[in-house]
Amino acid sequence: xxxxxxxxxxxxxxxxxxxxxxxxxxxxxxxxxxxxxxxxxxxxxxxxxxxxxxxxxxxxxxxxxxxxxxxxxxxxxxxxxxxxxxxxxxxxxxxxxxxxxxxxxxxxxxxxxxxxxxxxxxxxxxxxxxxxxxxxxxxxxxxxxxxxxxxxxxxxxxxxxxxxxxxxxxxxxxxxxxxxxxxxxxxxxxxxxxxxxxxxxxxxxxxxxxxxxxxxxxxxx
Amino acid sequence: xxxxxxxxxxxxxxxxxxxxxxxxxxxxxxxxxxxxxxxxxxxxxxxxxxxxxxxxxxxxxxxxxxxxxxxxxxxxxxxxxxxxxxxxxxxxxxxxxxxxxxxxxxxxxxxxxxxxxxxxxxxxxxxxxxxxxxxxxxxxxxxxxxxxxxxxxxxxxxxxxxxxxxxxxxxxxxxxxxxxxxxxxxxxxxxxxxxxxxxxxxxxxxxxxxxxxxxxxxxxx
Numbered sequence: 349x350x351x352x353x354x355x356x357x358x359x360x361x362x363x364x365x366x367x368x369x370x371x372x373x374x375x376x377x378x379x380x381x382x383x384x385x386x387x388x389x390x391x392x393x394x395x396x397x398x399x400x401x402x403x404x405x406x407x408x409x410x411x412x413x414x415x416x417x418x419x420x421x422x423x424x425x426x427x428x429x430x431x432x433x434x435x436x437x438x439x440x441x442x443x444x445x446x447x448x449x450x451x452x453x454x455x456x457x458x459x460x461x462x463x464x465x466x467x468x469x470x471x472x473x474x475x476x477x478x479x480x481x482x483x484x485x486x487x488x489x490x491x492x493x494x495x496x497x498x499x500x501x502x503x504x505x506x507x508x509x510x511x512x513x514x515x516x517x518x519x520x521x522x523x524x525x526x527x528x529x530x531x532x533x534x535x536x537x538x539x540x541x542x543x544x545x546x547x548x549x550x551x552x553x554x555x556x557x558x559x560x561x562x563x564x565x566x567x568x569x
Numbered sequence: 570x571x572x573x574x575x576x577x578x579x580x581x582x583x584x585x586x587x588x589x590x591x592x593x594x595x596x597x598x599x600x601x602x603x604x605x606x607x608x609x610x611x612x613x614x615x616x617x618x619x620x621x622x623x624x625x626x627x628x629x630x631x632x633x634x635x636x637x638x639x640x641x642x643x644x645x646x647x648x649x650x651x652x653x654x655x656x657x658x659x660x661x662x663x664x665x666x667x668x669x670x671x672x673x674x675x676x677x678x679x680x681x682x683x684x685x686x687x688x689x690x691x692x693x694x695x696x697x698x699x700x701x702x703x704x705x706x707x708x709x710x711x712x713x714x715x716x717x718x719x720x721x722x723x724x725x726x727x728x729x730x731x732x733x734x735x736x737x738x739x740x741x742x743x744x745x746x747x748x749x750x751x752x753x754x755x756x757x758x759x760x761x762x763x764x765x766x767x768x769x770x771x772x773x774x775x776x777x778x779x780x781x782x783x784x785x786x787x788x789x790x
Contacts, residue, residue, distance in 0.1 A: 402718035403673060403711075414662060418676070421668035428661040440649040441635060447642035452624060455639070455676045460686065472704060473694040483693060490624075497623035 353378040354410040356400060358385045359562035360530075362458055362523035363419040364407040368562075369519045370423045372553035374430045382564030385463055405464075420454050423516055435516045446510045449498060449517035453524045457491035460484075461527070484531050492528070492538045495521070499540035507547050514548055522548045526559065574599040575631040577621060579606045580783035581751075583679055583744035584640040585628040589783075590740045591644045593774035595651045603785030606684055626685075641675050644737055656737045667731045670719060670738035674745045678712035681705075682748065705752050713749070713759045716742070720761035728768050735769055743769045747780065 355371065355378055357364025371378050383406050384391045391397060392404045401408045401417045409416040409425075416422045427435040436443045459465065461484035469475035469483060499505045509517035525545045528535060535542050548554045559565055576592065576599055578585025592599050604627050605612045612618060613625045622629045622638045630637045632650075637643045648656040657664045680686065682705035690696035690704060720726045730738035746766045749756060756763050769775045780786055 401715075402722075403677065403715040405677070416665050416669065418669040418672040420676075421665045421672055424668060425661055425665035428664065440646055443649065444637050444642045444646035447645060448637065448639040451639040451642055451675070454672070455641075455680050456624065456626070459676050459680050465681065468704070468707065469694075472700065472707075473690075473696065475694065479693065483689070486689065486693075494622075494624040501623075 352410075352412050354381050355379070356381045356383050356397065356408040356410070357406045357562075358383055359559040359565040361385065361406050362527050363405070363454075365523035365526065365557060365559060366419045366519045367407045367409060367422050367426075368557035369522065369554055370426050370435065372556050373433060373435070373514065373519070374426055376426070376430060380563055382562070384564065420450060420516070420520075423519060427516075433513065435519065437510060437515070442504060442510060445502070445504060446515055446517045449495060449509055450520045452491060452495055452498075453520040457487055457524055458527075460487040461531070481531060485533050488524070488528050488531065488533050491524075492533075492535075492541055496538040496540055499544070505540065508544055514551065514554075518544065518548050521545065522554055573631075573633050575602050576600070577602045577604050577618065577629040577631070578627045578783075579604055580780040580786040582606065582627050583748050584626070584675075586744035586747065586778060586780060587640045587740045588628045588630060588643050588647075589778035590743065590775055591647050591656065593777050594654060594656070594735065594740075595647055597647070597651060601784055603783070605785065641671060641737070641741075644740060648737075654734065656740065658731060658736070663725065663731060666723070666725060667736055667738045670716060670730055671741045673712060673716055673719075674741040678708055678745055679748075681708040682752070702752060706754050709745070709749050709752065709754050712745075713754075713756075713762055717759040717761055720765070726761065729765055735772065735775075739765060739769050742766065743775055 353371065353376055355364065355367055357367065357380070359382070383397055385406070392406060398404060400415050403417060407419055407422065409422045416425055423435060436446055466480045469480055475483070499509060504510050506512040508514045509521060521541065522545055525541065574592065574597055576585065576588055578588065578601070580603065604618055606627070613627060619625060621636050624638060628640055628643065630643045637646055644656060657667055687701045690701055696704070720730065725731050727733040729735045730742060742762065743766055746756070746762065
């Protein structure tokens with residue numbers, strides 16, 4: 349068992365959340381090394397973390413002495429290095445579909461509502477909290493609408509995004525739904541998204557990875 | 570040779586530009602089907618294109634009757650379906666590095682300066698052209714700084730982003746540099762980015778894919 353895996357993340361980072369699910373689905377033992385994104389101006393901007401990731405973003409995965417960044421690249425690395433259970437189907441068309449679903453979230457929803465973007469909206473345009481929420485919900489609504497259509501219109505959709513086992517797309521979907529709930533986006537228009545989210549959250553790997561169970565999560569009051 | 574490949578793109582879309590380079594590197598024959606992002610409120614929002622991609626974004630690749638979206642998913646599909654020359658190294662660590670470089674651009678630079686985001690900044694915050702330019706350059710400068718460090722600090726960097734043959738990271742880098750020049754971002758702080766960009770633009774595949782040579786590009790005045 350690879351006990352030299354260490355994940356630098358933050359409890360509420362949806363990108364770190366994806367990697368936690370991947371690690372748990374693979375049944376790997378890993379060490380959780382929290383990086384506090386808000387303390388002292390953000391520990392991700394400190395010299396200690398910048399050595400691991402010059403992008404100053406979580407997550408970063410340490411495997412022995414090698415560091416890996418970008419959650420989807422990390423997930424594919426884990427899938428290639430620890431093949432069971434697979435996170436991608438075997439056929440190139442299916443793999444492309446799963447990757448496209450994952451990238452729709454990872455490129456076109458998540459980065460637009462990321463902490464640094466909200467900070468820049470405030471800095472550059474004086475965006476209020478309500479305006480930042482409107483911004484985040486705008487991109488989430490657009491993205492979820494597309495994903496809902498891609499799920500509803502394709503026979504490859506099963507109990508999960510692609511077939512009846514969880515994979516790379518589900519790993520991205522569940523944290524994004526978590527974020528949608530946090531921002532109070534109504535999910536009624538997305539029944540397939542809701543159904544698959546519910547199926548995922550019945551699995552131990554997804555349950556273990558939830559933000560509130562991480563060591564750096566605030567204690568519920 | 571696959572003559573049933575058709576790419577729906579837009580001459581200046583950097584995501585479509587990536588796929589054009591991938592198609593050319595693979596030596597594939599493909600049909601260019603332009604989608605005008607600005608005409609009539611954007612052809613990507615029309616019913617004809619929404620059937621291909623409910624995300625209403627280019628590119629979309631048609632391979633026979635199957636449609637593929639998300640430029641990186643398309644590139645990986647092409648790499649798995651037409652393996653030569655490869656766009657990714659063989660070792661999982663190298664693959665993870667190349668994917669992380671590609672995703673740094675595809676997730677954390679490009680989507681933040683995309684047309685729809687600039688339109689939303691104008692709509693929601695009344696952002697002026699100068700403010701939109703400042704916004705775009707802010708994210709490009711952050712992203713290029715990280716990429717420059719990742720390139721400079723790693724022995725795997727060669728004539729190209731990873732070794733001495735072009736691959737998935739270079740496919741993303743060149744269109745992003747094109748975009749940086751368009752937005753007049755000074756590139757002096759990024760010597761490795763500049764060097765690799767120059768090496769790529771000497772190759773026929775990269776030359777053929779440039780925006781100004783596409784059928785939908787405006788005729789130079």
